[in-house]
Amino acid sequence: xxxxxxxxxxxxxxxxxxxxxxxxxxxxxxxxxxxxxxxxxxxxxxxxxxxxxxxxxxxxxxxxxxxxxxxxx
Numbered sequence: 001x002x003x004x005x006x007x008x009x010x011x012x013x014x015x016x017x018x019x020x021x022x023x024x025x026x027x028x029x030x031x032x033x034x035x036x037x038x039x040x041x042x043x044x045x046x047x048x049x050x051x052x053x054x055x056x057x058x059x060x061x062x063x064x065x066x067x068x069x070x071x072x073x
Contacts, residue, residue, distance in 0.1 A: 018043070 006012060013021075021027055022045060029046040031038050038048045 018029075022029075022043075029043050030049050031042045031046040032049045033042075035048060035051070038046075042048075
């Protein structure tokens, strides 16, 4: 993913990697799009990120790693 010049590209995964790991019980896919977009379709197993979640101060959230956040181009 580094070829795209994203900041912290080491935290991003390719579609191919994601497809290979969809059934990994240790991975959670979080969809950061709007509830409307999520409702129109999402990656199997993905859970929606609740509105305002980035304002969370919970220790569990701060210590989490989002492996994938879905978005539409």
